[in-house]
Amino acid sequence: DLPQVLEDPHEVEKSGLLNVTKIAQGGRKLRKNWAQLWVVLAGNSLVFYREPPPPMAPSSGWAPAGSRPESSVDLRGAALSHGRHLSSRRHVLHIRTVPGHEFLLQSDQEGELRAWRRALRAVIERLERE
Numbered sequence: 821d822l823p824q825v826l827e828d829p830h831e832v833e834k835s836g837l838l839n840v841t842k843i844a845q846g847g848r849k850l851r852k853n854w855a856q857l858w859v860v861l862a863g864n865s866l867v868f869y870r871e872p873p874p875p876m877a878p879s880s881g882w883a884p885a886g887s888r889p890e891s892s893v894d895l896r897g898a899a900l901s902h903g904r905h906l907s908s909r910r911h912v913l914h915i916r917t918v919p920g921h922e923f924l925l926q927s928d929q930e931g932e933l934r935a936w937r938r939a940l941r942a943v944i945e946r947l948e949r950e
């Protein structure tokens with residue numbers, strides 16, 4: 821099922837290319853598998869796509885019509901931390917969701933990762949107040 825955010829592109833808070841790996845699923849540790857994905861922060865979800873939208877994509881802007889996310893996570897109650905201890909890569913962010921799914925997000929651009937951290941923190945804090 822498509823996350824509800826796909827029907828309301830106005831809720832998009834941030835999107836961009838990041839290196840991503842899932843490191844745990846339901847509390848069970850996974851082997852890392854870094855991939856560059858198009859990541860969209862919208863509503864209460866972080867959504868991952870294999871491909872970025874084509875340039876000049878009509879109106880939707882960030883997700884080509886009919887494109888299917890590879891996966892998405894519910895950020896309600898999620899915990900953010902510095903991922904330093906979890907990777908040798910620089911500029912890493914660690915997200916742990918309530919069901920125990922864990923991800924690392926990484927960018928070679930420090931400012932970009934900082935912007936993601938700020939945006940994610942704002943969404944998680946907003947969800948806490950709801």
Ligand code: I3S
Pocket residue numbers: 851852853854906907908909
């Ligand atoms: O946390 P780890 O196990 O040191 O992560 C590294 C490994 O997953 C490695 O793959 P294999 O050991 O499965 O061949 C990856 O190639 C590395 O990228 C992982 O470490 P970084 O530091 O990039 O997160």
